[in-house]
Amino acid sequence: MTRTISTVLLAAMVLVLCGGCGSAYGRETGNQSTDKRVVKLVNRARARGTWCGGRFYRPARPVTWNETLGRASLKHCLFMADRGLLCHTSYYGGGTGKWLSKFGYNWLAYGENIGEGYRTAEEVVRGWLKSPDHCENIMNPAYKEAGSSYARGSQKTYWTLMLAAPGKRSLGGR
Numbered sequence: 129m130t131r132t133i134s135t136v137l138l139a140a141m142v143l144v145l146c147g148g149c150g151s152a153y154g155r156e157t158g159n160q161s162t163d164k165r166v167v168k169l170v171n172r173a174r175a176r177g178t179w180c181g182g183r184f185y186r187p188a189r190p191v192t193w194n195e196t197l198g199r200a201s202l203k204h205c206l207f208m209a210d211r212g213l214l215c216h217t218s219y220y221g222g223g224t225g226k227w228l229s230k231f232g233y234n235w236l237a238y239g240e241n242i243g244e245g246y247r248t249a250e251e252v253v254r255g256w257l258k259s260p261d262h263c264e265n266i267m268n269p270a271y272k273e274a275g276s277s278y279a280r281g282s283q284k285t286y287w288t289l290m291l292a293a294p295g296k297r298s299l300g301g302r
Contacts, residue, residue, distance in 0.1 A: 162249050163201070166276035166289060167193055169253040170266050178267060181260030185267035191291060197275025200231040201288040204242070208288075209281030214244045228292065236295030239265035243287040252278075252287045265291055 171190040178185055204227065208214060216223055224240040241262045246252035256262035265271075271291035278287045 163198055163275070163277050164193055165249040166253060166287075167191060167274045169249060170274060170289065170291075173253070173257055173266055178257060178263065180257075180263030180267060183260075185264070188267055188269040189272075191271055191274040194233075194273035194275050194292070194294075196231050196233045197228075197273060197290040197292060198277060199275070200228055200233065201275045201290050202277035202279070203231075204240075204288045204290075205277050205279035205286045208242070208244070208286040209279040209284075212281055212283060214242055214286065216240060216242065224290065228290070233292065234294060234296065236293040237268075237270050238290065238292040239268060239271060240291070241265050241287075241289040244284045246285060246287060256289070265289075 174188040174190055177187040224238055225235065228235050228238055241256050243252045243255055246255055253266075256266060266289075268291065270293050272293050274289060274291045276287070276289040278285055280286075
């Protein structure tokens with residue numbers, strides 16, 4: 129009985145301290161509608177084809193939402209937001225391939241787009257499409273699956289889009 133009361137009191141204290149937040153991290157983080165909106169906007173660009181820098185990329189098949197890639201994206205956004213740092217290095221050290229492997233995703237190829245300071249899914253995808261390297265990731269026909277997320281830090285919002293082709297792990301990727 130005492131343990132139950134202590135647990136309830138602790139839970140109430142956590143809710144008060146984080147202002148009744150819906151996130152276990154005490155700040156706004158990715159939600160399914162925004163996260164999937166990013167992938168929907170990526171698929172719009174893939175469907176019509178686009179210029180990335182000085183090269184035109186023909187239309188590509190849509191990528192499908194992958195929950196593991198979505199969770200890995202959220203964790204990376206939280207990592208960046210906690211540090212106030214835009215980076216491709218993962219929580220586990222190393223790059224995106226190691227990160228995806230730690231999450232149990234078997235990849236053949238992968239790409240990662242990150243961003244900071246954008247307020248909406250539309251803004252971040254527009255920004256990525258203006259950057260040749262990020263745009264090339266979005267338009268790469270090798271990628272079949274995607275996941276995305278965001279996390280608001282104390283100063284900025286951090287975004288991650290992970291694109292991948294499932295299969296046997298290999299070296300490489302962006």
